[in-house]
Amino acid sequence: MSKNKDKSGTFKKRINYSVGYVLLVVAIVVVFILVNIIVEQLPMTLDFTTNEQFSITEETETLLDGLKEDVEIIALYDRVKGEADTKQAEVIRILDIYDNYDHIDVSYVSLNDNPNIVNDSVGAVAGASYAEGDYIVKSAKRNRRIAADEMFETEIGYVADILPMSYTTGNKTEQRVSTAIKYVTLDIIPNLYVSTGLQENSKENYGVIFEDIDKMNINVKETDLSKLTKMPEDAGMLVFLSPKRDLSQTEYDMLHQWLSYDGGMIFIAFDSDMTGTPMTRFNKLLSELYGMEIRNDIVSDDENYQITAAAKPTVITASAMKYGPFEANPLTKTFISYDSRSINLLNTTDYFETHPLIQTSKTGKSTAYVTGEEITGITTLAACGEFYPNTKHSKAVVLGSGLGLTDEYIQKYADSSSELTFLYCVDWMMGENAMESLKIEAKTYNTTTVTVDKTQSKWIFAFSVIIYPLSIIGIGVFVWVRRRHL
Numbered sequence: 001m002s003k004n005k006d007k008s009g010t011f012k013k014r015i016n017y018s019v020g021y022v023l024l025v026v027a028i029v030v031v032f033i034l035v036n037i038i039v040e041q042l043p044m045t046l047d048f049t050t051n052e053q054f055s056i057t058e059e060t061e062t063l064l065d066g067l068k069e070d071v072e073i074i075a076l077y078d079r080v081k082g083e084a085d086t087k088q089a090e091v092i093r094i095l096d097i098y099d100n101y102d103h104i105d106v107s108y109v110s111l112n113d114n115p116n117i118v119n120d121s122v123g124a125v126a127g128a129s130y131a132e133g134d135y136i137v138k139s140a141k142r143n144r145r146i147a148a149d150e151m152f153e154t155e156i157g158y159v160a161d162i163l164p165m166s167y168t169t170g171n172k173t174e175q176r177v178s179t180a181i182k183y184v185t186l187d188i189i190p191n192l193y194v195s196t197g198l199q200e201n202s203k204e205n206y207g208v209i210f211e212d213i214d215k216m217n218i219n220v221k222e223t224d225l226s227k228l229t230k231m232p233e234d235a236g237m238l239v240f241l242s243p244k245r246d247l248s249q250t251e252y253d254m255l256h257q258w259l260s261y262d263g264g265m266i267f268i269a270f271d272s273d274m275t276g277t278p279m280t281r282f283n284k285l286l287s288e289l290y291g292m293e294i295r296n297d298i299v300s301d302d303e304n305y306q307i308t309a310a311a312k313p314t315v316i317t318a319s320a321m322k323y324g325p326f327e328a329n330p331l332t333k334t335f336i337s338y339d340s341r342s343i344n345l346l347n348t349t350d351y352f353e354t355h356p357l358i359q360t361s362k363t364g365k366s367t368a369y370v371t372g373e374e375i376t377g378i379t380t381l382a383a384c385g386e387f388y389p390n391t392k393h394s395k396a397v398v399l400g401s402g403l404g405l406t407d408e409y410i411q412k413y414a415d416s417s418s419e420l421t422f423l424y425c426v427d428w429m430m431g432e433n434a435m436e437s438l439k440i441e442a443k444t445y446n447t448t449t450v451t452v453d454k455t456q457s458k459w460i461f462a463f464s465v466i467i468y469p470l471s472i473i474g475i476g477v478f479v480w481v482r483r484r485h486l
Contacts, residue, residue: 053171053443054093060178060440067103071181074121074136079108087168088133091151094173104181137180142189144180151176153442170444175215178440183217190218190236190430197224197251199244205406206241209419216423218430225251231258237265237429242402244273247281259289263392265429267422269402272298272314272339276370290385290396291346291354296370299340299379299400302363307336309413314339316360323355324384325397325421325428329435335381335417338409340400342366343380351389357397357421358382382421384428397425 056064073095075082082088092108099106109117111132118127121136122143130136133148153170183189192213194203203210203222213220223232225247231238231254238255247255258264268282276296283293300313307315315338320331335358345354357380364379381401387394403409404418427435 053445054090054097056094056097056174056178057440059436060174063178063182064098064101064104067101067181067185069139069141069185070103070105071137071139071184072121073098073104073106073177074117074138075106075108076111076118076130076132076134076136077108078110078113081110082108087152090171091173094171095177098177135177135180137177137184139184141186142184144183146176146180153444168445170442172442175440175442179215179217186217191221191232191234192218192237192239192426192430193221193223193232193235195225195238195240195243196222197226198240198247200240201242201402201406203241205408207407208410209405209422212419212423213426216426216435218426225254228254230254231262231264235264237267237426240266240268241405242269242271243279243282245277246279247285249281252281252285255285256289259285259387259394259396260389261392263394265394266396267399267425267429268294268397269399269405269422270294270341271402272341274369286385286396286398287346289352289387289394291348291352292383292385292396292398293344293346294398294400295342295344295366295368297342297366297368299337299342299360299364299366299381301360301365305361305363307413310338316364318358318360318381320358320421321356323357324386324395325424326357329420329424329427331417331420331424333417333420335421336404336413336415337381338401338403340381342375343383343398343400345380345383352385352387354383354385356380356383384425395429397429 075088075091075095077088079092082092095106098104111117111130118130118136121127121138122130122145126143126145130145131148135146135148135151137144137146151171151173152168153172154166155169156166194200196203203220210220221232223235223238235258238258255264255266259266268286270279273296278296279294287293298314299316301316301318303313305316305318306313307317315336318335318337320326320335322330337358337360343356345356348354359381360379362378363376365374365376366379367374382397382399384398385396387396399405399418399421402418404415405422410416410419423435
C-alpha cells in the first residue's frame with residue numbers, strides 16, 4: 001500500500017513539474033508576443049549604437065518638419081527579402097524613420113513583381129538608368145535616383161598588398177536620402193558650368209569635389225566657350241579648372257558682357273606653367289572687373305613652411321583670411337598650396353573691391369618663369385573680387401593652383417583644404433546656403449580590434465572549445481540525474 005502511495009505521489013510530482021514547465025513556456029511565449037506587438041506599435045525605434053547609426057540628425061529633422069509638399073520614396077526591392085539582406089536591412093530601418101513624417105511615404109516594389117514601376121514613376125527616358133535595389137525619390141516637381149551602392153561608403157584595401165578588396169566603412173543612407181528630398185522639393189536648382197574649351201583638365205580628375213557639388217544640390221554642366229556666342233541663360237557660375245590657353249577675343253567679350261551686366265560668377269584655378277604661356281585676356285578681364293591678375297611664376301617658402309611628405313619648397317602651408325567666402329564659412333584648417341602661381345592685387349575702386357583669401361608667411365618667395373625675377377615677402381595664392389556697377393552683383397575667385405582640387409592630390413596628401421575652399425566659394429557665389437546639405441555626414445562603422453598573446457589565445461581556445469561545452473554537458477547530466485530521483 002505504501003509503495004502504491006509512493007508511486008502515486010511521484011507521479012503527481014512529475015505531473016506538477018511537467019505542468020509547471022509547460023505553463024512557464026507558454027507564459028514566456030505570450031510575454032514575447034506581447035512585447036513584440038507593443039514595440040511594433042511604437043512610433044520610434046531605439047538606437048543603442050555608439051555613433052547613432054539608426055538615428056537622423058537635427059538637420060534632417062528640420063528638413064522633414066518643414067516640408068510643405070509630399071515626397072515619395074520607392075525602394076526597388078521586396079521589403080521582406082530586403083530585411084533578410086544585411087545592407088538593405090540597415091537602409092530599411094532608417095527609411096522607417098522617414099516614413100513616420102506626414103509628407104513622406106516609403107514603399108517597396110520589386111522590379112521582378114512590377115517591371116513598369118520605374119517608367120510609371122519617372123518616365124521611360126529617366127527610367128532607363130534604374131536597376132533592382134535602387135531608390136526613387138520624387139515630388140510633384142522632379143525626381144532623383146539613388147543607386148543602391150550610393151547608400152554606403154566604401155574603401156579599397158589590398159590583401160598582401162596585391163589583391164584589391166572593397167570594404168564597406170559607413171552608411172550614407174541619411175545623407176543621400178535627405179539630399180534627394182531637398183533636391184526634389186527646391187523651387188529652383190542652380191546650375192554650375194565647367195569650361196572645357198581651353199585645354200582644361202578632364203572633369204573626371206575632380207570626382208571628389210563634384211560629388212560634393214552633387215550633395216549641395218547644384219547641377220553641373222559642361223560648356224565649350226569657343227562654340228558659344230553668349231553664356232547660357234541658366235548659368236549661375238562658370239568654373240575653369242587649370243586652363244592651358246588664354247581666352248580668345250570673342251570669349252573675352254562674351255564673358256565681359258556676362259560678368260558686367262548679367263551678374264555672372266566665375267571661379268578660376270590656374271596651374272603653374274613653365275612654358276610662360278601669357279594669359280593676357282584673362283588678366284585684362286580680372287583686372288578690369290575685379291582688380292587682380294595672375295602672374296606667371298611659382299611660389300615657394302622657407303623650410304618652416306614646407307610639407308614633409310612633398311619634400312619640395314613649392315608645396316607649402318599658408319594662412320586663410322576672413323574675406324568673401326571665408327566670412328560665412330571660415331577655413332579653420334591650414335591651407336596647403338601645391339606649385340602655385342601668385343596673384344597681384346590692384347587698388348580697390350568705386351565699382352570693384354578685391355581681397356586676399358590665402359597668403360604665405362613673410363618668407364614667401366615668387367620666382368618668374370620668363371625673367372627669373374624673385375620677389376620675397378607675403379605672397380597671395382588665392383583672392384576674391386566683387387564687381388557691382390549696378391544692381392547685378394558679380395563675384396570672382398582666383399586660385400594660383402588647382403592641383404589641390406584633384407582626386408590625386410586629395411588622396412595623396414589626405415588634404416581637403418583646397419576642396420573646402422572651392423565649396424565655400426561655390427556657396428558664396430550661388431547664394432543658396434548649399435553648404436547646409438554637407439553637414440549630414442556618413443555614419444562610419446565603429447570596429448574594435450582585440451589583440452591577444454599566445455598564452456591568452458590558448459586560454460580562449462580551451463574555454464570556448466573544451467571548458468564551456470563540458471560545463472553545459474555537466475549541468476545537463478546533473479539536471480537529468482536529479483529529475484530521475486523525483
